[in-house]
Amino acid sequence: MKTILKTNITVREICDGFVYNELEGKGLFGLSGKLTIQPEYQRNYIYASDGGKKEIAVIGSILKGYPIGLIYFNKVSENNLEVLDGQQRITSLGRFITDKFAIKDANNMEQYFNGMAKDKQAKILETKLLIYECEGTESEIKEWFKTINIAGVPLNNQELLNAVYSGPFVTLGKEEFSNSQNANIQKWSAYISGSANRQDFLERALDWVSKGNIGDYMSHHRFDKNITELKKYFNSVIDWVSAIFIDVESEMRGLEWGRLYEQYHKKAYDPVKVSAEVQKLYADPYVKNRRGIFEYILGGSVDTKLLDVRVFDEATKKAVYTTQTAAAGKKEKSNCPHCAIGHDANKSKIWSFGEMDADHVAAWSKGGATTAKNCQMLCKTHNRAKGNR
Numbered sequence: 001m002k003t004i005l006k007t008n009i010t011v012r013e014i015c016d017g018f019v020y021n022e023l024e025g026k027g028l029f030g031l032s033g034k035l036t037i038q039p040e041y042q043r044n045y046i047y048a049s050d051g052g053k054k055e056i057a058v059i060g061s062i063l064k065g066y067p068i069g070l071i072y073f074n075k076v077s078e079n080n081l082e083v084l085d086g087q088q089r090i091t092s093l094g095r096f097i098t099d100k101f102a103i104k105d106a107n108n109m110e111q112y113f114n115g116m117a118k119d120k121q122a123k124i125l126e127t128k129l130l131i132y133e134c135e136g137t138e139s140e141i142k143e144w145f146k147t148i149n150i151a152g153v154p155l156n157n158q159e160l161l162n163a164v165y166s167g168p169f170v171t172l173g174k175e176e177f178s179n180s181q182n183a184n185i186q187k188w189s190a191y192i193s194g195s196a197n198r199q200d201f202l203e204r205a206l207d208w209v210s211k212g213n214i215g216d217y218m219s220h221h222r223f224d225k226n227i228t229e230l231k232k233y234f235n236s237v238i239d240w241v242s243a244i245f246i247d248v249e250s251e252m253r254g255l256e257w258g259r260l261y262e263q264y265h266k267k268a269y270d271p272v273k274v275s276a277e278v279q280k281l282y283a284d285p286y287v288k289n290r291r292g293i294f295e296y297i298l299g300g301s302v303d304t305k306l307l308d309v310r311v312f313d314e315a316t317k318k319a320v321y322t323t324q325t326a327a328a329g330k331k332e333k334s335n336c337p338h339c340a341i342g343h344d345a346n347k348s349k350i351w352s353f354g355e356m357d358a359d360h361v362a363a364w365s366k367g368g369a370t371t372a373k374n375c376q377m378l379c380k381t382h383n384r385a386k387g388n389r
């Protein structure tokens with residue numbers, strides 16, 4: 001791969017012909033149309049989020065004469081360059097010069113480029129950027145793009161994969177799942193956490209359809225001109241969850257719905273009964289892990305480990321241990337009631353407190369409370385054998 005360092009390209013040249021696409025949230029062109037600022041493998045513009053702190057900081061650095069870091073171009077042909085790294089910074093410059101946002105001046109007043117003193121405008125426009133122009137094969141460029149990932153907000157996994165497997169499939173996938181203007185995003189947010197802009201929805205959709213093998217799936221479908229399978233599978237999962245759980249709870253967001261769908265979608269559920277059970281468990285003070293409620297119900301309400309049911313506190317356990325041990329001593333039997341009825345050497349063994357665990361006499365899942373009255377101490381072996389009921 002060939003690289004040439006360019007030190008004479010100015011902000012004015014870079015932003016010549018700059019177009020910002022409001023709908024897609026992308027800076028598109030520069031260098032009189034020679035430069036593609038957002039090739040399809042690049043991510044959406046994110047410097048405007050968070051109140052635009054990052055894009056304002058880019059302009060602040062330029063005005064103070066600070067460097068804004070290295071920028072990398074990929075030379076596709078004589079008249080066509082793509083931004084490999086620096087897209088967010090160039091888009092910030094282009095947006096500022098086209099009056100898309102303002103900065104604060106020394107008196108804390110909003111100031112747009114158009115209203116700035118001529119010398120300040122010139123300072124910005126004549127600033128020279130440090131640019132590496134690279135020429136190489138597609139795989140060289142992409143391999144290297146994975147490693148330069150330097151300035152600003154680092155690319156996340158899915159953004160990297162989009163870069164590596166760029167093509168019609170990624171473009172279509174981003175149109176559907178990475179477009180915050182898509183009205184479905186709101187509905188999907190009940191089940192998926194993260195932001196469309198940072199590819200979290202696309203990542204989930206790919207994760208579900210590929211059963212966790214996103215890279216393989218993207219590589220295999222890279223040149224597909226449709227995303228039918230991806231969309232269909234994604235919608236099946238969402239429709240399934242929303243049909244079974246009619247109330248939307250905040251703890252549903254970010255659960256492994258793809259795995260749960262695979263595991264349980266062939267079972268029948270009554271949404272009205274499910275809803276009543278969800279409400280009951282939400283009201284149960286012993287349920288510590290509300291996120292586990294959904295899988296617990298899907299699995300037939302047996303695996304209480306998922307709910308992390310509150311356990312007996314130390315004081316209760318010690319009190320019960322003391323009473324139980326004193327009573328057992330008088331009868332010359334083991335203080336573990338299960339050992340006591342056995343026939344082996346442990347039938348009269350007095351276990352120490354540390355050798356025992358607390359157990360619900362009436363199981364929690366059958367309505368047994370987590371109180372001293374419903375607590376018995378068992379030796380660890382017998383407690384394990386009884387299982388988490």
Ligand SMILES: [Zn+2]
Pocket residue numbers: 336337338339340378379380381382
């Ligand atoms: Zn025992």
